Amino acid sequence: MTRPPQPEPSAVVAANAMFVEVLVVGIGFLTGLGILAAAIAGPDNSRQLAPAAATPLAAGAALAFAYALGILIDRAADTALAPVRRRLRTQSFPTTAAYAQARLKLAEIPALAARADYARSRLRICRGWTLNSILLTLATDLALWRYPVEHRPLLLATATIMGTLAAVGFYLAWHAITSTGYRKLAAQTALTGVQAIPAQPPAPAPNTP
Template sequence: MTQPPQPEPSGAVAATAMFVEVLVVGIGFLTGLGILATAIAGPHAGHRLVPLLGTPLAAGAALAFAYALGILIDRAADLILAPLRRKLRRQSFTTSGAYAQARLNLAEVPALAARADYARSRLRICRGWILDSVLLTLATDVALARYPVQNRPALLVTTTLLGSAIAVGFYLSWHTITATGYRKLALQTAPAPALPAQPATSASPSP
């Protein structure tokens, strides 16, 4: 009799999710770099580079570089947002020790820990794509300025406004997820209030 497949260990799932998050952030930033490099090179050089970028070797190298770049961008975004992150954390936890203890307590409840991991996954993507959105907007503006296109002023304004709105949207999403995560963690790991002592009942008099 064939045994049912065993569930994948949570550690492997977390590692896979983190790999995907870093790759998503890295691909976005690498795309922005590619657009910027093509814009700086100009139309003639850009047309010569396109066939080279379509080779399997270039695709594999780009994927590896995107992953490494994603790690760098994730750390850079976390460093930039660290002061605000600490400010949001202080609204729910007075000390770093209290926050660390709350994380330990949450890890003892698998269902809550899984939800927290999912929230952190969204958080990492949002904070990385803040920088990705800024680079993609700037790179696209440079490309529009370098390449011959119709309605260039309108396209530049549209690209800048849309890119700025997307960057702000990712920032607001990061802010909301971070603040909500700290509040939920504080509520989920708060000690249960002590029940008031019940007054002792006097024995009923004998009839």
């Protein structure tokens, strides 16, 4: 009996990297939801619920939920940024068909494809954490209002400024990676397209009597 073909190592690495990306985004969003829930519940209710949240069963459920949330947030962030992404793409590719053809060309060159995958990995994390930063900022501000803390105005201002800077920073990083990725893809595929033209064989020498 023949053994089924094993997946390519590069495909396995890409799948593992995507799993980590989704989990990183999901854990960040779940943390924001946790802070938001604690802020809504208030100090007394949070102290009563804390022992149940510290169990191994709750930790396992939270990890699974974080992965599911990561998928949802990744899709939501991609949809929210789609108009900007399409505008950036048209600067390098006039049509969707031209972009699809360039992606197919790039897939034929493993070294360039691996670099593109790494860039897309950073891109997904930045766009997901743009939304995460917004949620974490709002949740932290609400928690500071609900809980008895000293120097509340200073802490609120600090949390708001840092959260805003993080959201803007992640967005600008996503914008730069996306724009650079399209430009590199256009240049690389144009170059490979020129190199892919086969050389014409030399004309046969005329027969001499």
